Amino acid sequence: MTSFFDVLIGGVFHASVLFLVAAGLQLVFGVQRIVNLACGSFYALGAYFGITAVNWTSAHGAPPWTFLPVLVGAGILLGAIGPFIERLLRTVYKRDEAFQLLLTFALVLMFQDVLRFFWGANPQQLGNLSMSYGKVALGEVSFPTYNVLVMAASLAIAVALGVFLRRTAYGRVLRATAENREMAEALGADVRGIYAIVFTLGTVLGTVGGALVVPTAAASLDMPVELVVEAFAVVVIGGLGSMRGALAGALVVGLTRALAISFYAELEVLAIYVIVIVVLVARPAGLFGKPVE
Amino acid sequence: MSALVETLAVRKAYGDFVALDDVTLSVAAGETVAIVGPNGAGKTTLVNVLTGLLKPSGGVVRFKGDDIAGIGPVKLAQRGMARAFQLVHIFPALTVGETIAAAVVSQTGRSLHLFASLSRDEALWKKVREVAAIFGLDGKLDAQARLLSQGEKKLLDIASAFALVPEVILLDEPTSGVSSGDKHGIMKTLIDAAGRAGVKAILLVEHDMDLVAEYASRIVALQGGRVLADRAPEAFFADPELIASVIGKRPARRARSEG
Amino acid sequence: MSGRPRYAALVAFVVAAIAVLAIFPRVAQPYYVTLVLPAFAYAIALLGFNLLFGTTGLLSFGHALFVAIGAYAAAVMTSKLGIKSFELILVVAGAVAVIAAVPVALLAVRYVRIFFGILTLAFGMLFHSFLFKFYNLTGGDTGIRVLRPTLLGQDWKELDKTAFLIGPFYYACLVLAVVLGFAMWRIVRSPFGLHLAAIRENARKAEYLGVRVRLFRLIAFLISAFYGAIGGAILAVNTGQADPELAYWTHSGELVFMTVLGGFANFFGPLVGAFTFIFLKSELMGATQYWRFFLGATLAVIVIAFPRGLMGLAGDLWKKAVRR
Numbered sequence: 001m002t003s004f005f006d007v008l009i010g011g012v013f014h015a016s017v018l019f020l021v022a023a024g025l026q027l028v029f030g031v032q033r034i035v036n037l038a039c040g041s042f043y044a045l046g047a048y049f050g051i052t053a054v055n056w057t058s059a060h061g062a063p064p065w066t067f068l069p070v071l072v073g074a075g076i077l078l079g080a081i082g083p084f085i086e087r088l089l090r091t092v093y094k095r096d097e098a099f100q101l102l103l104t105f106a107l108v109l110m111f112q113d114v115l116r117f118f119w120g121a122n123p124q125q126l127g128n129l130s131m132s133y134g135k136v137a138l139g140e141v142s143f144p145t146y147n148v149l150v151m152a153a154s155l156a157i158a159v160a161l162g163v164f165l166r167r168t169a170y171g172r173v174l175r176a177t178a179e180n181r182e183m184a185e186a187l188g189a190d191v192r193g194i195y196a197i198v199f200t201l202g203t204v205l206g207t208v209g210g211a212l213v214v215p216t217a218a219a220s221l222d223m224p225v226e227l228v229v230e231a232f233a234v235v236v237i238g239g240l241g242s243m244r245g246a247l248a249g250a251l252v253v254g255l256t257r258a259l260a261i262s263f264y265a266e267l268e269v270l271a272i273y274v275i276v277i278v279v280l281v282a283r284p285a286g287l288f289g290k291p292v293e
Numbered sequence: 294m295s296a297l298v299e300t301l302a303v304r305k306a307y308g309d310f311v312a313l314d315d316v317t318l319s320v321a322a323g324e325t326v327a328i329v330g331p332n333g334a335g336k337t338t339l340v341n342v343l344t345g346l347l348k349p350s351g352g353v354v355r356f357k358g359d360d361i362a363g364i365g366p367v368k369l370a371q372r373g374m375a376r377a378f379q380l381v382h383i384f385p386a387l388t389v390g391e392t393i394a395a396a397v398v399s400q401t402g403r404s405l406h407l408f409a410s411l412s413r414d415e416a417l418w419k420k421v422r423e424v425a426a427i428f429g430l431d432g433k434l435d436a437q438a439r440l441l442s443q444g445e446k447k448l449l450d451i452a453s454a455f456a457l458v459p460e461v462i463l464l465d466e467p468t469s470g471v472s473s474g475d476k477h478g479i480m481k482t483l484i485d486a487a488g489r490a491g492v493k494a495i496l497l498v499e500h501d502m503d504l505v506a507e508y509a510s511r512i513v514a515l516q517g518g519r520v521l522a523d524r525a526p527e528a529f530f531a532d533p534e535l536i537a538s539v540i541g542k543r544p545a546r547r548a549r550s551e552g
Numbered sequence: 553m554s555g556r557p558r559y560a561a562l563v564a565f566v567v568a569a570i571a572v573l574a575i576f577p578r579v580a581q582p583y584y585v586t587l588v589l590p591a592f593a594y595a596i597a598l599l600g601f602n603l604l605f606g607t608t609g610l611l612s613f614g615h616a617l618f619v620a621i622g623a624y625a626a627a628v629m630t631s632k633l634g635i636k637s638f639e640l641i642l643v644v645a646g647a648v649a650v651i652a653a654v655p656v657a658l659l660a661v662r663y664v665r666i667f668f669g670i671l672t673l674a675f676g677m678l679f680h681s682f683l684f685k686f687y688n689l690t691g692g693d694t695g696i697r698v699l700r701p702t703l704l705g706q707d708w709k710e711l712d713k714t715a716f717l718i719g720p721f722y723y724a725c726l727v728l729a730v731v732l733g734f735a736m737w738r739i740v741r742s743p744f745g746l747h748l749a750a751i752r753e754n755a756r757k758a759e760y761l762g763v764r765v766r767l768f769r770l771i772a773f774l775i776s777a778f779y780g781a782i783g784g785a786i787l788a789v790n791t792g793q794a795d796p797e798l799a800y801w802t803h804s805g806e807l808v809f810m811t812v813l814g815g816f817a818n819f820f821g822p823l824v825g826a827f828t829f830i831f832l833k834s835e836l837m838g839a840t841q842y843w844r845f846f847l848g849a850t851l852a853v854i855v856i857a858f859p860r861g862l863m864g865l866a867g868d869l870w871k872k873a874v875r876r
Contacts, residue, residue, distance in 0.1 A: 035666055037805075091856045097665055098611045102812060103855045105805045109848025117842060225802050229677050232670055240666070270685065273678040280671055281659060370762030382760075384753035395750045398743040399762035408738045411746055453761060 005141040007262045008255070013147040015254025016154035017213045021227065022234040022246040023161060024205030030178045030241040031198045033097070034089060037104040039206050040227035041111035042078075046210025047219035048119045050074045051126050053211075065133065067126070067215070068149060075208030082200030089199070090192075108224060115221060123220035150212050157205075158247055165243065174198065178241070229269070230257075233276045239289020248287050295358070296321050297461055297494050298343060298374070303352035305338055305518075312338040313349070314518045320461070322493040325484070327505040329498075329539055330515035336498050337465075339515065343496065344376050344463055345369045356461070370399060375459035377451045379466040379498075383438040389449055390434035393421045396456035420456070427486045428452040444471060444479075451483065455490045462487060463496040468504060480504050502539075506530060514539050573726055577718050585718040586790075591830040592725040593786035598811050598822035599736045600779025605808070606816040607740055608772045609752030610664070613804045614672030617656075617679050618649045618777040620799035622784025624683070625649075627696035627794035638701035638724065641785055649781030650774050657773035661766050664755070673801050683796035695795030698788040717790060725786055732779065733823070739775065740819060748772055809851050815861025824862050 025039050053074035054067045062070070085107065092099045133145035165171040177184040177194050185191050210223070234253050238245025253272055260271040279286060296319035305313040313335045320326045328336050341347040342354050348363035355361060356374055366376070384392050394411070397420050398404050411417070425431040428448045433441070438449060447470065454462060467483060468476040487495055499505050505512060505526070512529045514521040522535055529535060577585045597619050604610045625645035629635040660671045683690045690696065700707070700716060703724050708716050739745055747768055750758040755765050788794045797803065806829070814825020832850070836843035858865055 035670075088852070088856075095859065098605075098808075099855050099859060101611070101613075101666075101669065102808060103852060105809070106848045106851035106855060108802070108805070109844045109851065112848075113842040113845035117845075225800070229673070229801065232673065236670055236674070265685075268685070269681040270678065273674050273681065276674045277659065277671070277678070280663075280667075280674075284663065284667070366756075366759040367762055367764055370760060376760055382754055382757040384750055384757065387749060387753055391746060391749070395746055395758070395763070396761045398746060403743045404747050404763065404768070405744060407742050407744045408735070409742050410738070411741055411743055414743075450757075453757075457762060 003141065005143070007258045009143045009147055011255040011258030012151055012251070013216070013254075014257060015250040016151045017209045018230060018234055018254055019154055019158060019246055019250035020205045020209035020212070021231050022238070022250055023158070023243060024202035024209075025231055025235050026238075026241055026243055026246045027161075027198055027205070028202040029235070031174055032093075032195055034100050035097075035104070036202065037101060037228055038085075038107040038111060038224075039202075039231055040224035041108055041115075042203050042206035043210035043213075043227050044115055044219060044221075044223035045081075045111065046075045046078055046207030047214045047217075047223060048115060048124060048210075049078055049207070050211030050214050051124050051219055052119075054126060068133075068146070071211040071214070072153075072208060075211035076204055078207040079200050079204035082203035083196050085203065086196050086199035090195070093195075108228075111224060112221065115224070119219075121221060123218040125218045126214050146215055153212070158243075161243060230272065233272050235286070236276050237279045237286055239286030242286070242288040245286055245288035296355070297357060298496065299355050300339075300343065300349075301353045301355075303339075303342055303349045303354055305335075305342060305347060306350045312518050313342065316352070316515075316518075316520055318513050318520065318523060320494045320496060323510075325495040325497060325508060325510045327497045327499050327509035327512050328515060329500070329502070329505060329512060330521070331539065334515040335518040336515055338518075340376075340463060340465060340496075340498055344374065370457055370459075373458075373460040374463065375454040375457045375461075376463045377454045377465060377467060379469050381443070381446045381450050381470075383441075383446050383449060385439035386437060388435050388437055389425060389430050389441070390418070390421050392438055392449055392453050393424050393456045394418070396453045397421060397424075400457050424452055424456045424490070427455070427489060428482060444475065447471065448479075448482075452486075455486055455492070458490060460491075460493045461496065462492050462494075463498075465498045466500065467497070468499070468501060476501060476504060477507070480508050484508055502536070570726070570730060574723075577722055582714060582718055585722065586714065587830055587834055588827075589717060589722065589725060589790045590787055591827045592729045593783040593790065594807070594810060594826035594830065595783075595823045596729055596732050596786065597780045597783025598807060598814075598826050599733060600776035600783075601807055602811050602816055602822045603736065603739065603748070603772050603779075604776045605811060606818075606821070607745060607752065608748040608769060610661075610769060610772075611669050611808065612660075612672040612776075613669045613801060613808070614656075614674070614676030615776065615780055615807050616799050616801070616803035617672075617676040618653065618780030619784035619787065619803070619807075620679060620683065620794070620796070621645065621649045621652055621777075622781030622786075623698070623788035623794035623798050624690070624696065624784075625781065626701070626785040626788040627698045630699035630701060631697050636699065636702045636707070637705070638703050638789070641701055642728075642782055645781040645785040646778045649777040653774050653777035657770045657777075661769040661773060673804065676799055676801055676804055680796055680799035680801075683799055690796070693796060695793050698792050698794055701789055713792075721789065728782065728786070732782065736779070737819060744768070744771075809847075811861075812859070813851070813854055813861055815863030815865075817860055818863035818867070821861050821863040828862060 021039055021043055025036060028034055028036050050071045054070050057066060057070050058064065089100065089103060092103050133149065135142040136145045136148050165175060173184065173189050174194060177189055177191060181191060230253055234246060234249035237252050238247070238249025252275065256271050256275060257268060260267045299319035301317050303313055303316045304311070316339060328339065330336050338347065342349050344366070345361045345364040345368065346366065353360060356372060361369065361372070384395070387395070394417060397417055403409065422431055422434070425434055428451070430445065430448060430452060433445070438446065441449060451464065451467060464483065468479050471479055484495070497509065509526055511523070511525055513523045514535065516538060521538065522529065573588070576588065597615070601612065601615045604612055622645040625648050626641050629641050629644060635641070656672070656675050660668055663671060684693055703720050708720050711719060747758065747763045750761065750763055751765050751768060759765055784798065787798070810825040810829040811822045812825070813829055814823065815821030833843065833847060836846050840846070854861060
């Protein structure tokens with residue numbers, strides 16, 4: 001029976017990574033009204049590519065402690081696919097949501113084999129690198145420093161996103177476009193460019209999230225489809241389109257999962273879906289979302 | 294004469310903002326009541342209360358003697374009141390015929406017939422053709438609603454409301470968006486159609502005072518959420534101050550045709 | 553309201569298709585005949601799905617839930633309860649699915665569009681995790697075996713598995729597909745179907761025309777669940793196994809894929825989609841280990857270039873040909 005703090009840290013760590021993916025989802029949904037089923041695929045891509053990057057750098061003599069910046073760098077680098085995917089999605093912007101959803105599903109299918117092609121069918125791991133940062137002690141309990149770093153990074157990104165969206169001029173333009181695209185366009189916003197940037201940002205958040213998780217979890221071909229469900233749980237609980245919702249939802253899901261695993265393993269994902277359903281019944285818009293219909 | 298639709302001291306407040314205050318009016322069979330007033334006077338709120346969309350904060354709203362506060366559009370239609378909107382609502386991919394048929398199906402209570410054949414229901418399509426003919430749409434029964442002209446869409450919207458065979462119909466700015474040359478034609482069609490469809494009373498929200506002067510049997514003027522006046526057109530138009538406060542100018546006087 | 557000649561042509565076409573399917577086992581290689589069985593299963597499941605999607609405008613990403621219910625009903629009945637009658641299996645599968653659909657529908661029909669999709673996805677995954685984790689009840693990730701059912705009381709013991717499947721079972725499924733297809737045809741073309749279409753086109757206006765939007769969405773949902781379960785039961789008998797992956801959200805995604813492939817705005821679209829998808833997937837799987845990529849690419853092409861699917865394409869080509 002793991003200690004309460006281990007469970008807590010595990011849950012918050014998982015929540016930190018989930019937050020990144022969910023933030024990406026919320027951003028893309030908020031501004032473009034697209035629900036990206038392929039968010040899990042980006043996540044998995046980040047994970048696999050992160051492993052490859054770290055293996056490459058350490059094969060070229062980089063010391064173990066560099067793996068964190070390498071992972072982050074790998075995640076950001078992958079953002080380069082963002083504009084291309086957005087270009088593809090652009091073909092269905094004007095259509096019914098169902099088609100957008102389906103196109104992202106097509107991407108899920110395609111990415112499955114892209115991952116398989118480059119990295120094969122076996123799960124990949126990064127060994128014990130996460131321990132190279134040692135542990136951090138807080139009184140009697142200690143946790144891996146790596147986890148703490150990731151949580152801090154995630155929080156920093158959350159704050160940065162918040163500042164970006166609320167305090168900067170460009171952030172305001174983004175929020176205006178999210179509220180009312182036509183108006184924003186009429187007022188001179190370059191909506192096309194905005195969409196490309198927003199989608200890329202969303203992609204990067206996903207790939208970085210995936211990259212950051214690999215020291216603690218294996219990258220496998222199940223990742224893309226499994227993450228989607230958790231990510232959706234986060235955005236539903238938090239409220240579609242809301243950044244604060246992404247944070248709140250991620251914490252709820254991360255902690256629920258951690259608690260469920262430690263008490264009764266079978267309940268792990270079940271508990272999450274039950275919460276999703278309860279939230280949708282009690283507060284259809286989620287914790288921070290705007291009222292529906 | 295008992296009232297078909299009536300409100301008694303209806304009040305609707307949103308926090309500190311009072312949209313309607315002490316509104317009492319009644320509509321009896323045979324009447325065509327026009328609700329007029331400047332923008333923001335509360336016409337839309339009143340209409341929403343009258344059609345069961347909004348529950349009043351105070352007072353009573355009744356249809357055929359029953360309290361209809363907040364009953365919603367479905368029950369309203371079932372009880373016999375139909376509403377046509379200012380903004381055109383259509384079923385884009387359905388044909389004119391299908392749109393009207395949807396209303397007839399509701400009205401004849403056959404909506405839960407899962408296995409009955411729609412296309413072979415002669416009685417239904419006869420009814421559809423009749424209603425379409427009243428509005429001049431009988432040549433376009435197979436046309437998709439989205440392909441109609443704006444005016445035809447409006448007619449279709451109203452036709453589908455009429456197909457419900459309502460006892461009372463509420464028309465929300467029925468001639469808005471219609472060119473002024475067509476306005477009288479449309480109003481006349483509507484009044485005639487109402488008569489032929491067995492509609493007992495018409496409630497009309499209208500900005501065009503010429504039409505109101507011509508077709509209304511009574512005018513209810515709202516201002517600031519209160520009833521400013523509730524009188525027959527002659528009495529209404531004889532009062533220049535009243536007209537001015539409602540629209541700010543005197544309408545061209547038209548000879549009123551005898552009903 | 554459609555012309556008499558068009559209707560006659562339609563009837564002729566359907567009769568011809570049924571005839572082709574009826575003689576298919578006699579003329580084709582057993583491998584291809586065994587592919588038709590899942591095609592029947594999916595065709596039926598999709599008829600239900602498209603009542604919700606094409607007719608009523610609700611995109612469910614959890615329809616596989618009911619397919620799985622049907623499959624597990626067949627499995628539990630044959631393996632654990634010893635009840636082998638296929639007819640009884642179908643009835644029970646359908647009934648369980650409808651009962652399970654009630655709470656899901658009550659919740660889900662309050663929402664539209666993306667929320668409906670996400671909620672249905674969540675319910676599907678809820679069932680999946682239940683199937684996956686509760687090993688003692690559900691067999692966990694291996695699932696439960698499905699034993700050969702009896703058809704009209706006969707167990708066809710003298711036939712081996714394949715002979716049974718491409719023989720009596722094939723014809724049973726063909727009959728099922730025709731009967732259920734005909735029933736769905738009637739439903740879609742009934743006053744109820746018209747109201748569903750009205751709800752899809754403009755739910756607000758439909759309300760003002762006295763259409764009970766939520767109730768009708770619910771009924772459509774229940775009917776779709778029934779059809780999904782029948783399809784699931786057929787699938788389970790065909791593979792001999794009910795496994796949790798049937799309930800996974802990507803399986804629901806494939807159902808949507810098949811429907812859009814065939815054309816969701818056309819009654820026959822889902823049927824065409826089911827058959828096309830099954831054969832396409834089988835050929836791709838034989839051709840390359842990266843078949844998912846090509847399947848996904850196919851979906852992308854359909855969504856971008858041919859949103860009305862194969863039936864839409866056929867309709868366009870027909871119009872062009874007629875114009876000449």
